[in-house]
Amino acid sequence: xxxxxxxxFYIRRAIFLIMAIAVAxxxxxxxxxxxxVSWPTRDLYEAVEKVPPDKIVVISNNWAAGTQGETAPQTAxxxxxxxxxxxxFALWGWNSVQGPLLAQQIAEPIAQKFGLKYGVDWVxxxxxxxxxxxxxxxxxxxPGTMKEDINHTPMSKLPFxxxxxxxxxxxxxVEITGSATVGTYIRFLYGIYRTPIGYGCTxxxxxxxxxxxxxxxxxxxxRGLVGAAEYEELAGYKDGKAGKRMAAQSFAHMxxxxxxxVGNAGYFIARRRKNAHAEGGQP
Amino acid sequence: MNLEHAxxxxxxxxxxxxxxxxxxxxxxxxxxxxxxxxxPGLSAIDETVGRATEMGRPMLFSVGLGGIxxxxxxxxxxxxHVAKLAARYGNRLIVPVADAMMVxxxxxxxxxxxxxxxxxxxxxxxxxxxxxxxxxxFAAGMMGLVIREKVASTFLFGYFYAESLLLAEAGxxxxxxxxxxxxxxxxxxxxxxxxxxxxxxxxxxxASAYLTQEPxxxxxxxxxxxxxxxxxxMIVVGTILAFFYVEDKNPLIQLLTRTVGG
Amino acid sequence: MLKHxxxxxxxxxxxxxxxxxxxxxxxxxRSREKKLIxxxxxxxxxxxxxxxxxxxGKLHLFSWKTVxxxxxxxxxxxxxxxxxxxGFTLLLGVINLTMVHGGNIRKLKKGWYNSLxxxxxxxxxxxFGLWDAYGKQTTPFGKxxxxxxxxxxxxxxxxxxxxxxxxxxxxxxxxxxxxxxxRSGEATVLVLAAFLVMMGQVPMGMWFTHGxxxxxxxxxxxxxxxxxxxxxxxxxxxxxAVNFGVGVGALAMSLRLWLYLERGAxxxxxx
Numbered sequence: 001x002x003x004x005x006x007x008x009f010y011i012r013r014a015i016f017l018i019m020a021i022a023v024a025x026x027x028x029x030x031x032x033x034x035x036x037v038s039w040p041t042r043d044l045y046e047a048v049e050k051v052p053p054d055k056i057v058v059i060s061n062n063w064a065a066g067t068q069g070e071t072a073p074q075t076a077x078x079x080x081x082x083x084x085x086x087x088x089f090a091l092w093g094w095n096s097v098q099g100p101l102l103a104q105q106i107a108e109p110i111a112q113k114f115g116l117k118y119g120v121d122w123v124x125x126x127x128x129x130x131x132x133x134x135x136x137x138x139x140x141x142x143p144g145t146m147k148e149d150i151n152h153t154p155m156s157k158l159p160f161x162x163x164x165x166x167x168x169x170x171x172x173x174v175e176i177t178g179s180a181t182v183g184t185y186i187r188f189l190y191g192i193y194r195t196p197i198g199y200g201c202t203x204x205x206x207x208x209x210x211x212x213x214x215x216x217x218x219x220x221x222x223r224g225l226v227g228a229a230e231y232e233e234l235a236g237y238k239d240g241k242a243g244k245r246m247a248a249q250s251f252a253h254m255x256x257x258x259x260x261x262v263g264n265a266g267y268f269i270a271r272r273r274k275n276a277h278a279e280g281g282q283p
Numbered sequence: 284m285n286l287e288h289a290x291x292x293x294x295x296x297x298x299x300x301x302x303x304x305x306x307x308x309x310x311x312x313x314x315x316x317x318x319x320x321x322x323p324g325l326s327a328i329d330e331t332v333g334r335a336t337e338m339g340r341p342m343l344f345s346v347g348l349g350g351i352x353x354x355x356x357x358x359x360x361x362x363x364h365v366a367k368l369a370a371r372y373g374n375r376l377i378v379p380v381a382d383a384m385m386v387x388x389x390x391x392x393x394x395x396x397x398x399x400x401x402x403x404x405x406x407x408x409x410x411x412x413x414x415x416x417x418x419x420x421f422a423a424g425m426m427g428l429v430i431r432e433k434v435a436s437t438f439l440f441g442y443f444y445a446e447s448l449l450l451a452e453a454g455x456x457x458x459x460x461x462x463x464x465x466x467x468x469x470x471x472x473x474x475x476x477x478x479x480x481x482x483x484x485x486x487x488x489x490a491s492a493y494l495t496q497e498p499x500x501x502x503x504x505x506x507x508x509x510x511x512x513x514x515x516x517m518i519v520v521g522t523i524l525a526f527f528y529v530e531d532k533n534p535l536i537q538l539l540t541r542t543v544g545g
Numbered sequence: 546m547l548k549h550x551x552x553x554x555x556x557x558x559x560x561x562x563x564x565x566x567x568x569x570x571x572x573x574x575r576s577r578e579k580k581l582i583x584x585x586x587x588x589x590x591x592x593x594x595x596x597x598x599x600x601x602g603k604l605h606l607f608s609w610k611t612v613x614x615x616x617x618x619x620x621x622x623x624x625x626x627x628x629x630x631x632g633f634t635l636l637l638g639v640i641n642l643t644m645v646h647g648g649n650i651r652k653l654k655k656g657w658y659n660s661l662x663x664x665x666x667x668x669x670x671x672x673f674g675l676w677d678a679y680g681k682q683t684t685p686f687g688k689x690x691x692x693x694x695x696x697x698x699x700x701x702x703x704x705x706x707x708x709x710x711x712x713x714x715x716x717x718x719x720x721x722x723x724x725x726x727x728r729s730g731e732a733t734v735l736v737l738a739a740f741l742v743m744m745g746q747v748p749m750g751m752w753f754t755h756g757x758x759x760x761x762x763x764x765x766x767x768x769x770x771x772x773x774x775x776x777x778x779x780x781x782x783x784x785x786a787v788n789f790g791v792g793v794g795a796l797a798m799s800l801r802l803w804l805y806l807e808r809g810a811x812x813x814x815x816x
Contacts, residue, residue, distance in 0.1 A: 011722075012456070012719050015715070015718050015719050015722060016715045016718075016719070018718075019714060019715050019718045020715075023714065033748035033749065034748055035748060036748070036751055036769055038769065038773060039773070064417075064418070064706060065702065065703035065704070065706035065707050066418060066419045066445070066706040066707060066709060066710040067445070067710060068703070068706075068707055069707065069710065069711070098702075098703070098706075101698075102703070129628065130624065130625075130628055131624075132624070133620055133621055133623070133624025133625075134624065136620070136621075137621050137624075178444070178445065179444060180444075180467070187286060188286075191286030191287070192286055192287040202445065203746075204445065204469050204470075205469055206776065207468075207469065207776055207780045207781070207784055208468060208469050208784060210776060210777050210780065210781035210784070211781055211784060211785045211788065213777075214777070214781060223746075224746075226746050226747065246747065246748055247748075247749075249746075249747050250747035250748055250749035250750070251749070252714060252718075253743045253744065253746065253747045253749070253750060254747075254749055254750070255718065256717065256718055256721050256743065257740055257743060257744070259718055259721055259722040260721050260722065260725045260736060260739075260740075262722070263721070263722040263723065263725065263726070264725070264726060264727050264736075267726050267727075268727075287602060288597075288598060288599070288600065288601050288602050288614065289598050289599045289601075290601075293599075294599055297599075300793075300796065301800055304797050304800055305800075305804075308801075308806060350631070353795045353798050353799055353802075354795075356798070356802065357798060360807075382634075383634040383635065383636075383637040383638030383641075384631065384634040384637070386634075386637055386638065386641050387634075387637065409644075409645065409648075411641075412641065412645060413637070413638040413641040413642055415638075416638065417706070419705075419706050419709035419710060420706075420709075422709060423709055431656075445710060445713065446709075448713055448716050448717065448720065449709070449712055449713065449716060452716040452719070452720060455720075466791045466794075466795070468784055468787050468788065468791070473720070475724075476720040476721070476723070476724035476725070477720055477724070483787075484787040484790050484791055485787075485790035485791060485793075485794050487791070487794065488791070488794025488795065488797065488798055489794070491807075499801070499806050499807075500801075500807075503797050503800075503801055503806070504797075506797065507793050507794060507797045510793050510796075510797075511789060511790060511793055514789060514793070
């Protein structure tokens with residue numbers, strides 16, 4: 001029993017070590033891989049392209065540092081696209097305090113690169129506590145609900161907010177999240193006002209989003225890290241991190257497949273031995 | 284379809300669904316015998332508690348990351364059942380919570396369980412532990428609890444997010460028997476690979492009926508099944524109509540579409 | 546907006562006294578009376594939201610009379626009231642943690658230094674976070690506090706959060722090695738589907754079928770297209786079905802709670 005436990009202990013640690021090596025090598029050694037763009041990401045890209053110049057894009061950052069491996073590159077790729085096309089965008093979040101702060105850190109260098117001015121071409125409304133009812137109120141009166149931006153500047157003092165009053169001024173909302181928050185936008189923005197909703201989520205949440213995508217309630221989606229890499233490919237974002245991390249994800253996936261094969265090989269060998277032993281023991 | 288307020292179709296559908304559930308509850312209360320199939324995960328709860336008691340090691344029950352909402356209230360129902368068993372057998376039940384509001388609620392629920400078993404002095408309020416409101420801080424705290432306290436059984440009921448695999452693997456590694464149930468469909472695969480028993484989808488909301496065998500709850504389950512049959516019928520009829528009829532050309536289809544709110 | 550600031554303080558004071566008195570009176574009631582108040586309050590609370598949803602936004606009574614939904618204006622204030630009530634529990638978690646970890650340090654239990662680290666971390670983050678938000682930023686201490694806050698946030702909190710999430714990769718590998726066994730036909734189909742979806746998500750997996758055309762009937766056999774078909778058709782259908790079941794279950798439970806029909810260990814408490 002103790003021997004079995006020790007064997008399991010060492011096997012687990014060996015798997016952890018192999019996984020660490022498999023993920024680290026592609027990150028240390030530059031390995032580039034071709035990215036094939038899937039239709040959910042393409043649809044999101046085209047939805048952003050179609051946003052009229054008199055409307056804004058709202059990026060809802062309901063993600064925290066835990067999911068930044070996937071959601072940060074999604075945010076960066078989206079902001080890069082918006083900045084490149086000089087489309088006005090606003091950042092905010094209501095589920096995680098960290099989201100708007102981390103998005104700010106991503107947006108600043110990209111905005112600077114394209115000469116976008118804070119308060120004129122883009123803003124960060126910051127974090128607003130509350131859930132469904134707050135989002136409903138926000139959709140009806142954005143400056144009244146937010147009151148000030150992340151730097152405590154009143155809405156009335158931001159040139160960006162001159163023509164932004166309510167949901168009618170929003171051309172697209174892209175919800176980037178690691179939690180189940182997109183339902184709020186689907187119910188209260190798409191459901192009531194038919195505001196287009198885009199989605200960026202972690203890989204594990206992708207299957208859950210397909211019913212909404214299929215029903216047209218979502219216009220497009222970035223599926224985890226691969227979605228971010230595809231979006232970088234479409235937007236021409238060469239400095240994006242997602243493309244560089246795809247090699248690491250590829251290695252990790254292949255390793256898991258290999259482990260399943262090895263695990264099953266061991267299982268079948270052990271089963272055959274057990275059957276042979278049982279047969280041998282019969283009179 | 285504007286979802287801000289209901290239209291006529293919503294109203295009729297809700298009346299039909301609510302009436303179905305209420306009627307089946309009433310007929311069940313009047314003595315109609317109802318059958319519920321065996322749900323292995325829920326049947327294993329008693330055995331899991333017994334195993335922990337035999338080993339002389341505590342148990343751990345997590346009600347998930349939600350606040351006072353429907354999935355968490357359902358988890359509370361299961362937790363109270365487990366707490367009663369723990370009190371009966373004289374075992375310890377640790378309840379880590381991620382929402383400060385749940386501290387008082389869980390404390391009250393566990394105190395009642397020990398009181399009902401006639402052992403109020405054995406109740407340990409310090410076993411209801413607020414760990415953190417942050418997802419991964421909670422996960423780290425709960426993983427530490429599982430390993431340090433050497434729990435023999437863990438129950439993971441409620442709404443979980445990405446930390447579900449961390450929690451389940453920590454229990455798996457420490458050798459605990461694990462029973463999990465969540466309405467979060469994305470986390471079910473992780474519980475299936477790491478837990479001994481997993482309650483999937485609709486079974487989660489059948490837990491209270493299964494554990495208590497209360498006629499009211501069994502009747503409600505039957506009402507839910509009838510409701511699902513009605514919805515299925517609507518989907519089938521709608522699919523056939525959409526397949527055979529083009530909306531623009533058929534006034535009946537146009538009327539139906541307007542009524543439903545398309 | 547109130548005309549005089551001191552009116553706000555009077556309202557707050559009156560509200561605190563009023564609620565304290567109400568809670569005191571509630572404590573004096575017998576369990577049956579408490580139960581009745583809970584039943585009535587739950588029903589009225591649920592009834593409000595039901596009526597708000599089922600009443601149209603605008604009701605045309607006659608050709609000349611239009612009535613707005615009388616309940617909708619109260620939605621937002623109620624939502625804010627719930628947030629305020631939730632705010633009362635802010636200290637509850639901190640008090641609970643302080644009692645547990647304070648006890649560990651006082652009794653010098655095993656691992657008491659971890660509890661000490663907890664207090665240092667909590668107080669440091671609270672202090673520098675509050676100073677960064679509300680304190681003077683222009684003084685030398687203000688600037689230092691800002692730098693320390695950024696180090697704690699980016700260096701500690703963000704990094705530790707990401708570290709915990711990254712553990713999932715390792716645990717997934719061990720879980721896959723341990724649990725994915727081809728014990729039956731269904732398990733084989735499951736593992737095959739998992740292989741195809743994993744391969745279809747990454748460039749290395751897509752490389753296996755890169756020789757197939759990107760358009761036409763053969764393009765359907767490319768790994769990325771197979772993966773999207775599995776996710777977008779098969780998995781989506783199953784998830785929709787599960788969502789229907791879960792949704793109806795939640796609806797039934799909500800109805801039982803609203804009408805006080807819920808039964809079970811937790812819901813039949815005698816106060």
